Amino acid sequence: MALLIGAALTLAACDGPPASQGEAAPVAVAVAFSHDLSLDASGYYLALDPVVVGDWRLHHLFLGQTQEFTAWEGGERGATFAPVMMEFEDQASPMVANELGEARAGRSRVLPTTYRVDDRTVRFEGVSSALGPVSFEGRLNADRLEAARRSLGDEGVVLAGTLKVGERTFDGVRFRWWAGD
Numbered sequence: 001m002a003l004l005i006g007a008a009l010t011l012a013a014c015d016g017p018p019a020s021q022g023e024a025a026p027v028a029v030a031v032a033f034s035h036d037l038s039l040d041a042s043g044y045y046l047a048l049d050p051v052v053v054g055d056w057r058l059h060h061l062f063l064g065q066t067q068e069f070t071a072w073e074g075g076e077r078g079a080t081f082a083p084v085m086m087e088f089e090d091q092a093s094p095m096v097a098n099e100l101g102e103a104r105a106g107r108s109r110v111l112p113t114t115y116r117v118d119d120r121t122v123r124f125e126g127v128s129s130a131l132g133p134v135s136f137e138g139r140l141n142a143d144r145l146e147a148a149r150r151s152l153g154d155e156g157v158v159l160a161g162t163l164k165v166g167e168r169t170f171d172g173v174r175f176r177w178w179a180g181d
Contacts, residue, residue, distance in 0.1 A: 012039050013127065017095060031116055032096060032113070032114045032115075033072060033073045033081070033112065033114065033136060034073065034115075034116050034117075035066075035069040035073070035115075035116075035117040036117075036118040036119070037066065037069075037117060037118060038119055039119055039142055039145065039146065040065070040066075040149065041063050041117070041119075041140065042063055042064055042065045042066075042068075042091065043062075043063060043177050043178060043179050043180060044060045044061075044062055044177070044178045044179070045060055045061040045062070045158065045159050045175035045176070045177055045178075046059070046060050046155065046175060046177075046178050047059065047060065047068070047173065047174070047175055047177050048175060049173070049174055049176040051163060051165075051170050051173055052091070053088075053131060053165045053166065053168055055090050055091045055092040056088040056089065056090055056091070056108065056130060056131055056165075057088060057089050057091050058087075058088055058165075058173070059085050059087045059088060059089045059107075060086070060087055060151075060157070060178075061084070061085070061087075061122070061124070061136065061159070061175060062084065062085045062086070063080070063083065063084055063089070063117065063122070064083030065073065065083075067119070068081055068083040069083040071083075076124075079111075080109065080111075081111075082111045082112050083115075084112050084115040084117060084122070084124050085109055085111055085112070085126075086109075086110045086124065086126065086134055086136065087107055087108070087109045087110070088107065088108045088110070088128065088130070088131060089103070089104040089106065089107055090104055090105075090106025090107065090108070090130070091104065091169055092106070093105040093106030096104060104120070108128045108129070108130040110126040110127070110128045110131070110134045112124055112125065112126045113125050113126050113127060119140065119142050120139060120142070120158060121137070121138070121139060121140065121147070122136065122137070122138045122139075122140055122161070123135075123136070123137050124136045124137075128165075131165050131166055132165070132166040133164070133165075134163075134164065134165050134166075135163070135164045135168065136161055136162070136163045136164075136173070137161050137162055138159050138160055138161020138173070138175075139159070139160055139161055140158065140159050141158050141159070141160075142158050144157065144158045145158045145159075145177055147177070148177040149177065149179070151159055152179060153176070153177065153178050153179060156176065157174045157175065157176060158175060158176060158177045159174070159175040159177075160173065160174045160175070162171060165170060
């Protein structure tokens with residue numbers, strides 16, 4: 001009998017600690033900012049069709065270069081720039097001269113609260129002080145993007161998806177690619 005009790009105690013000692021005493025199970029943490037790009041998607045994605053909310057009109061979605069994504073995801077953040085941004089123009093504001101000609105004086109640049117960008121998908125959420133919540137989920141056409149980059153701005157659609165601004169939803173929003181100045 002003593003032998004059985006000794007064997008039971010020996011086996012019990014081999015067990016790990018009870019669940020309540022052990023380490024907590026790992027918890028999945030949502031990643032707010034991530035990119036996984038094998039192609040150079042950097043540039044301005046100009047809206048092909050008018051998307052207007054009140055006096056505000058969508059101008060572009062911007063995607064940065066790899067080092068800008070890496071810096072942002074590593075915690076280096078600024079108040080006016082991000083590797084994924086959307087910009088709207090206030091159509092009621094005056095035109096002003098700039099280095100490219102003229103543009104509206106009133107602009108709302110929307111920085112991300114979350115994004116996910118890969119070779120096929122662009123997902124973005126942010127908040128504009130002028131427009132409220134802004135989100136976009138779209139499909140990136142890598143073949144057309146590469147063709148646009150080779151021709152320095154082909155007029156074809158390289159990105160298309162759904163844009164939500166405040167309570168409004170715009171399906172089929174299309175963008176062409178532009179390298180910038």
